[in-house]
Amino acid sequence: MIIRFGYVAMSVEVKNASPSKTMTATQFAKLTDREAAIRKLERIAAENLHNTLRLLRHNKAHDIKLYRFSSKLIPLAGHELLADWDPFPPLLAAFREVGEYVQENSMRVSFHPDHFTVLSTPREEVLANSIADLDRHARMLEAMGLSKAAKCNIHIGGSYGNKDKALTRFISNVKELPVRIRERLMFENDDKTFTAKETLQACQELDMPMVLDIHHHAVNNEGERIEDLWPAIAATWKQTALPPKIHVSSPKSEKDPRGHADYVQADEIARALRTITPHSQELDVMIEAKQKDGALFKLMDDLREYKEAERLNQAAIQWS
DNA sequence: ACCTGTCAAGTCTGG
DNA sequence: CCAGACTTGACAGGT
Numbered sequence: 001m002i003i004r005f006g007y008v009a010m011s012v013e014v015k016n017a018s019p020s021k022t023m024t025a026t027q028f029a030k031l032t033d034r035e036a037a038i039r040k041l042e043r044i045a046a047e048n049l050h051n052t053l054r055l056l057r058h059n060k061a062h063d064i065k066l067y068r069f070s071s072k073l074i075p076l077a078g079h080e081l082l083a084d085w086d087p088f089p090p091l092l093a094a095f096r097e098v099g100e101y102v103q104e105n106s107m108r109v110s111f112h113p114d115h116f117t118v119l120s121t122p123r124e125e126v127l128a129n130s131i132a133d134l135d136r137h138a139r140m141l142e143a144m145g146l147s148k149a150a151k152c153n154i155h156i157g158g159s160y161g162n163k164d165k166a167l168t169r170f171i172s173n174v175k176e177l178p179v180r181i182r183e184r185l186m187f188e189n190d191d192k193t194f195t196a197k198e199t200l201q202a203c204q205e206l207d208m209p210m211v212l213d214i215h216h217h218a219v220n221n222e223g224e225r226i227e228d229l230w231p232a233i234a235a236t237w238k239q240t241a242l243p244p245k246i247h248v249s250s251p252k253s254e255k256d257p258r259g260h261a262d263y264v265q266a267d268e269i270a271r272a273l274r275t276i277t278p279h280s281q282e283l284d285v286m287i288e289a290k291q292k293d294g295a296l297f298k299l300m301d302d303l304r305e306y307k308e309a310e311r312l313n314q315a316a317i318q319w320s
Numbered sequence: 321a322c323c324t325g326t327c328a329a330g331t332c333t334g335g
Numbered sequence: 336c337c338a339g340a341c342t343t344g345a346c347a348g349g350t
Contacts, residue, residue: 010344024327024346072344079328115342116329126330133329158331192332259342326347333340 001277004108004243004284005296006059006066012294014058017051022075029081038082042090045074049094056101064296065107066284069140071114077136078129092143099144108242108284110186111137111152119177120157120170127173134177138184148183149242153211156187156194156202163193167202174206182208188247191216191258196233197224203236210236213247214272215288219258227275234280243282248272249289262290266302 011017021044031037052069059067074087088095102109117130134152141150159166174182187203188211189196196217203210210233217226237244248269252259264287276283289295 018345020344022328022345026327027346070344076328114329115331118330121330123330129329160331321350323350324348327345328343331341333338335336335338 001280002282003273004065004282005287005300006064006068006108006284007287007289007293007296008068008112009070010292011055011058012292014054017054017058019048019052019055019070020072021048021051022072025076025079025081028076038085041075041082041085042087045087045091046094048073048075049091049098053098053101056098056105056107058293059107060105062293062297064293065105066109066286067107068110068112068286071111071137073140074136078132088139088143095140095143096145099141099146102144102146102150109146109150110245110286111140113137113152113154115155117154118157119154119173120159120166122160122166122169131177131181134181134185138181141184142180149240151184151186151209153186153188155190156199159193163198167194167198171202171205174208186211186245188213189216189220191219193220195221195224196226196229197222200229200233200236204232207239208236209240209242209244211245211247211286213249214268215247215249215251215260219251226272230276231279234276243284244280245284245286246272246276247286247288249287260288260290263295264289264299266299266306269299270303270306 009019023041023044028037028041048070052073056067059065074091076082077087113133117133118126119130121127121130137152144150156170157166174185177185186209187199189199196212200210212226212230212233214226234244248264250261250263250265250268251257252261269285287296287299291298
C-alpha cells in the first residue's frame with residue numbers, strides 16, 4: 001500500500017504566495033480605463049500562476065505529489081462584466097509552465113469548483129453558469145497541457161425537495177456534457193445532502209470516478225459503513241488508471257461538527273486507512289485542514305510515531 | 321500594522 | 336415570498 005498525501009491551494013509555510021488574489025467587481029467597474037483594468041486582471045492572474053508554481057516547487061522539496069489548485073486563479077473569470085474577455089491567450093505561457101512542472105515531477109493535481117457549480121439544478125441559467133464554470137476549469141487544465149488524469153471534483157448538488165428527481169436530473173445533465181468536460185469530472189459525497197452511498201450509485205451509473213470524503217460520510221450517512229462501500233468506490237477508479245482518492249479532515253468542534261479543524265487527527269486517518277488499505281494497493285489522500293500544508297506535515301510526523309508504536313498495525317503501508 | 325465589514329456564488333431555512 | 340445563514344480567502348476602508 002502506497003499512500004500519497006496532498007493539501008489544498010495555499011501554504012502556511014511559503015509566505016506571500018496566495019494563488020487566489022483577486023479584484024472585486026465593484027473596483028473593476030470603478031476604473032474608467034477598461035483596457036487598463038483588464039490588463040490589471042491579467043497581471044493578477046499571472047501572479048496567481050507564478051505563486052502556484054512556487055507552491056509546486058515547495059511541494060517538490062517536501063515530496064508532496066498531490067495538490068489542488070485554487071479555483072480563483074483568474075480573477076472575475078465568468079463575471080458578467082467581463083463576458084467579452086478571453087483571459088487565456090496572454091496567460092498561455094504561464095499555464096503551460098505550471099503544467100510542465102506538474103508533468104516533470106509526476107504530480108497529481110485537481111480543481112474543486114465551488115459549490116455554486118451544481119449540475120442537479122432545475123434552473124436553466126444556473127445550469128448554464130455551472131457548465132461555463134466547468135468549461136473554464138477544463139480550459140485551464142488544457143492550457144497547462146495536462147492529460148485527463150487532472151480532474152475537477154464537484155458535489156452532486158441540491159435536492160430541491162425531491163432527491164430522486166434531483167439525482168435523475170444530475171445524471172442526465174452529466175451525460176449531456178461535452179466529452180472533454182465530462183472526462184475531467186469526479187464526484188464527491190457531501191456533508192448535507194447526497195451520501196456516499198447515493199454518490200456511489202450515481203458514479204456507477206455514469207461510469208465515473210468517486211472521491212470519498214471520510215468526514216462528510218461521518219456527518220451524512222444512513223448507517224452505511226465505509227468498509228462495505230469502499231470496494232465499489234475504489235472500482236470506480238479502475239477505468240482511469242489512477243489511484244482512488246479520498247478527502248480527510250477532522251471536525252472543528254462538537255458545536256460545529258461539519259467545520260474543518262486546524263489539523264487532522266492522526267487516529268482519525270489511521271482508522272480510515274485500516275479500513276481502506278486491505279482493498280487497495282495505492283491511495284491518494286487530500287488533507288483538508290485550516291493549517292493546509294502545516295497540517296499535512298504534522299500528520300506525517302504523527303503517523304510516523306503511530307507506525308513506530310505499531311499502532312497502525314499495517315506494516316505494508318508506506319508514504320512519502 | 322491591524323481591525324472590521326464586505327464580497328462573490330446557489331441552496332435552504334425561518335419568518 | 337423574501338431576508339438571512341452558510342462558507343472562504345481576500346479586498347476595502349478605517350484607525
